[in-house]
Amino acid sequence: MSKMKMPTNLPDPIINENAKIVLARRYQKKDTEGTVYETAKELFWRVASSIAAEEAKYDRSTVKPAALARDFYDLMTSYSFLPNSPTLMNAGTGLGQLAACFVLPVGDSIEDIFDAVKHAAMIHKSGGGTGFSFSRLRAKDSVVGSTGGVASGPLSFLRIFNCATEQIKQGGTRRGANMGILRVDHPDILEFIKAKERDGELNNFNLSIGLTEAFMRAVEKNEDYDLVAPNSATVIGSLNAREVFNILVQKAWESGDPGIVFLDRINRDNPTPTQGDIESTNPCGEQPLLPYEACNLGSINLGNCYARGHNGKDSEIDWDELRRIVHLSVRFLDNVIDASVYPLPQITEMVGKNRKIGLGVMGWADLLYQLRVPYNSQTAVDLAERVMKFVRDEARSASKQLAAERGPFPAYAESVFGEANLGPYRNATTTTIAPTGTLSIIGGCSSGVEPLFALSFVRNVMDNDKLVESNPFFEAALKEADAHSPKLMEEIAKVGTIRKMDHLPEELRRVFVTAMDIEPIWHLKMQASFQKYTDNAVSKTVNLPNSATKEEIWDIYWKAYEYGCKGVTVYRDGSKTSQVLCTGDGD
Ligand code: CDP
Structure with missing residues (x-):
């Protein structure tokens, strides 16, 4: 496809200081010497124009590639x-x-294995x-047929995957991230649960235990459950479900690993069950x-969908703007599938059949700050449900519209949508909530659906200069309350939170909460609310104070199951020195 010329009147993007560093280091094109030769404007135009160019393939397309390229450019550069x-x-x-x-x-x-x-x-x-x-x-x-020897088991092979990952940087920028899952009824489950006991062990992997409904019922009734040899499908032993759950909780308390995923629940929502079972998730x-499936993701910055009420006081969500963004984003993500070249033919085939996309949200905490709704409140949890229902409904409606222009995803007829005569849709799934580790830095917004870590913190910059960096909505609220001062910002930067600052207005302390001010149950309720209207799953960490007990983690794991989450990850403050990727730091 020929390259689209950059319009002469294209505005320069406004880029925050952190984004400048991240974009130059990781995203802008470099020559063989490592010198950046692409400007941020050129970067966003490269992406916008190449994704919009895919439109030309479709005779019945309702939009012109050049106009679409400009829309995509504006969509991205407004973050x-x-x-x-x-x-x-x-x-x-x-x-x-x-x-x-x-x-x-x-x-x-x-x-x-080596393939x-x-x-x-x-x-x-x-x-x-x-x-x-x-x-x-x-x-x-267990016995190896060909040699009469014994097998090494999943864990020894997992270490090989971990080593291989260590040596390969993603596109020369960051090290790859992995997820390793083992079903709870695998005979090596206890060893797997303890696999990350030592700090640094398997550090390129997140590990999750695949829990089944049968296992959860056995935990509830305090019964034994069967261990099944995968190669012969025979029962070769049993374990007490509560004891296993207890060890799982103990290890998560020690290090945050492993997480859990509810496999049966994931498969209940598998839109194309005739193509087999879902056994794993992506790294986060x-x-x-x-x-062999792949999925491209994209995230809407909800912080941009705030509207000040007509009376200048009551605030609300700008639903029309959100609808506009969702529709454009779905078109963008569907075009990304066509623009992608996958590293294996099997992947090209699977993606071509199901055309999954994962549109999600970020900037949720920023939106709540603007609306003056505390993250740890029923109002916020209810609003999460409303927002995500809207995003999913609109995303599906956009996918339907694309199906009318381009045809449904090829496996539609055999999918659950085809069976139930829903649709047709262009995409087997449309919604996923990603961590947005780097995207949130570029967008200058809070990440995913997480609360803020700190309202203000000190960033070390070059030459040992220290810079106090604060959440813009928090700063604006302080100014509005006549409470802003550089000295106060420095004070807040030391602790991150204003919870104990009695001299600040009560209203501010109620609204501007951070991850450490929030009771764990609110983290979970928020995750469950977003999950209710998300086709795929929600990336979320339930943050716990260092003093959290094992009983509390047990309770969170159990409630995650009861609330309908697809999995859960906990992190007890200070429980491990290094965390697996998915922060903006990459490697
Ligand atoms: O913000 P960004 O698009 O860089 O990524 P993210 O939302 O933090 O992570 C989304 C997904 O990207 C993860 O679940 C992984 O599948 C992948 N990822 C990765 O492969 N390597 C990383 N270092 C970070 C993310």
């Missing part, structure tokens, strides 16, 4: 929507791998993250996928 990092890095560069999320199968043979290692390396190189289920691998010490857990 109302950003596509996932690989799209920003690679679109229009000839590299063409634009998706963040992949799941690869790991079969029970040496060939299959998966190789395929993961190819995906990491192109900027994607990989998830694997190790559940098909035979248990440690928000995107369950079939083996």
Whole structure:
């Protein structure tokens, strides 16, 4: 496709200081010496124009590529929507791998295992993250037919994947992230649960235990459950479900790992069950996928969808603006599929069939600050549901419109939508809530649906200069209340929160809460509210104070199940020195 010329009247993007650094280091194009030769404006135009150019393929398209390119440019440079990092890095560069999320199968043979290692390396190189289920691998010490020897088991192979990852930087920028999942009924489950006991062990992996409904029922009734050999499908032992759950909780209390995913629930929502079971998610857990499937994500900045009431006082959400952004973003993400070149033919085939996209949100805490609604309140939890229902309904309506222009996703007829005569849709899934680790830095907004970590903090800049950085909505509110001063900002930067600052107005202390001020249950309620109207899953960490007990973690894990979440990750403050990726720091 020929390159679209940059319009002469294209406005320069406004870029915040942190974004400048991140964009130059990771996203703008560099020559062989590592010198950046692409401006941020050129970057956003490269992405906007190459994704809009895909429109030309469709005879019945209702929009013109040149006009669409301009719309996409404005959408991204207003930071109302950003596509996932690989799209920003690679679109229009000839590299063409634009998706963040992949799941690869790991079969029970040496060939299959090393194929998966190789395929993961190819995906990491192109900027994607990989998830694997190790559940098909035979248990440690079981017999190997061909040699009469004994098998090494999932964990020893997992270490090989971890080592391989260590050596490959994603597109020369960051190290790859992985998810490793083992079903709770795999005979090696106890070893797997303890796999990250030592700090730094398997540090390129997030681990999750795949919990089944049968297991959860056994926990509830304090019964034993069966361990099944994957290679022979025979029961080879049993464990007490509560004891296993207890060890799981103990390890999560110690280090945050492993997380849990509810496999049966994920498969209940599998839109294309005739293509097989979903065994794993992507690295950060928000995107369950079939083996060899990939998905590209994008996030809407909800902080931009705030509208001051007509009377200048009552504030509200600008629903019309949100609708406009959702529709444009869905078109963008569907075009990304066409613009992508995947590293394996199996992936091209799977993505081509189901055309999954994952539109999500970021800037949720920023929106709540503007609306003056505390994150830890029923009003916020109810609003989350309303917002996400709106996003999903509009995303589906946009996907329907695309299906009318371009045809439904090829597997539509055999999908649950086809069976129920819903649709047709262009995409088997439309919504996913990503962590937005780097996107939120570029957009200058709060990440995903997380509360802020600190209202104000000290950032070390070059030459040992210290810069106090604060949330803009918080600063504005302080100014409005006549309470702003540089001295106060420095004080807040020391602790991050204003919870105990009695001299500040009560209203501000109620609204401007941070992750550490919030009772864990609110984290979970918020996750469940967003999950209710998200096709895929929600990336969320339930933050706990260092003093949190194992009983509290048990309770959170259990409630995550009761509330209908697809999985949960906890992190007890100070419980491990390094965390697996998914922050803006990458490696
Ligand atoms: O903000 P950004 O688009 O960079 O990524 P994110 O929303 O924090 O993460 C979305 C997904 O990108 C993750 O779940 C992974 O699948 C992938 N990812 C990765 O492969 N490597 C990383 N270092 C970070 C994210």
